[in-house]
Amino acid sequence: MKKYSVFAVAREAMRHHTGWTRAWRDAAPKKRYDVVIVGAGGHGLATAYYLGKNFGITNVAVIEKGWLGGGNTGRNTTIIRSNYLQDPSAAIYEKSLSLYETMSQDLNYNVMFSPRGVIMLAQTEHEVRGYKRTAHANMLQGVTTEFIGPEKVKELVPIINLSGPRYPVLGGLWQARGGTARHDAVAWGYARACSDMGMDIIQKCEVTGVQTSGGKVTGVQTTRGDIACDKVGMVVAGHSGHLADLAGFRLPIESVALQALVSEPIKPCMDVVVMANTVHGYMSQSDKGEMVIGGGTDGYNNYTQRGSFHHIEETVRALIETFPMVSRLKMLRQWGGIVDVTGDRSPILSKTPVDGIFINCGWGTGGFKAIPGSGWAMAELMAKGRSPLIDAFGLERFTEGRFIDESVAAGVAH
């Protein structure tokens, strides 16, 4: 792998950019690997990366039914924050945020991490109390965040309308260290580092079956042939239930479409991320100038990757109340992704009933921000059989009734 640096840019400029090589190898499957990761999205690639970096396991294949980062990794609204209510969530999201802070240097790939700050608007008395509670919890957890009043919100977001007709802005939960990153770059940066360690990234390779022997996994069947392995990591978000079904176990997961849309590019007008959970809308401005808008999830199970039209209407209606200038914008694109939602709105990182199969799913509507932390912990789980960071996120919590209840704190956008 050639290192990217200012000198590399200068050198290539001198020779008409003829020396750049491919960032990563698009490999064909071998017969056997130590570890197969299913899903070449952010979480899967991060898992592979930390398996190699932290544990020296590099005989790894990352297989993907579509293309690299083409699922939810390329469909989210790229928001990163760590101010969660419950201790286990705050711990893993904080780990993740701290890894994002140094990711560009670690990967030698510019992921455009932009710690511009994230505000979650409080628009009802209930939300004010909820966010104050989160701010207090975060103080005990050592996560920097604060509850701010409406004047400070207006100062940070001049285009906001504080006195909306339905839900006036009463304050907000503000995390100055939060922000955004370029989601494709996160996938590509990890892919480049994985490929450099000798791992194979195999696209257009759909898993069609899981081979087991005596309760232990021995390999996977794919559309590009059988691949033998000792361990399998399933990291496939919305299709987790489908894959678990192939392996013969069940997951407490339901899949729904979550959608987003993006406007035409305009001049810089908002340099923070604003989330409004009461009215189901959140918005940030990309480096290109587009307003990136996230909406709510559909009300019923589906795998359509487009989302219901009336949810867009609800999102846009709410945004126009909060940001009146949005009413003049044209929208360029709209899309959906399939998110995997658990009963307590917290993820599952766990061993499974099949020996050698590990699952990382259930991130629901908030997976992007967790990518590095999730990969870090999942790699430890797969290499050593346990990761202290995610002890609380096991599958057994649903039998034991030991939930990590984020559904109250972030039941909508998070």
Add this chain to the structure above:
Amino acid sequence: MLIVSCPCCGVTAEETEFHAHGEAHITRHTVGSSDDDMETYLFMRKNPKGVHFERWRHQYGCGKWFLMARDTVTLEVFGTYPAQTTEPPADLLELIDAKRPGWREGA
């Protein structure tokens, strides 16, 4: 946008008039049941990629509950039927068999 017919009041309307409430035909386990049964009742869902039976309510209409068969990939509504039953009606199953041969293997 789904077009839904309410079997209770007979009105056919857009989905915004209704509200979905998750999988239908779930066996209710309660006091005295095993941990596994309780987990199944509370959290384990079929979540199929294809034919799904689910509970709906005519939220902004007659207010009554009913059941629906729908495809989670194409969003086709196969039909609706009254909630007072433990399994889908035979004629609806026949219709689904005709439209989605082999769907029962994935269910």
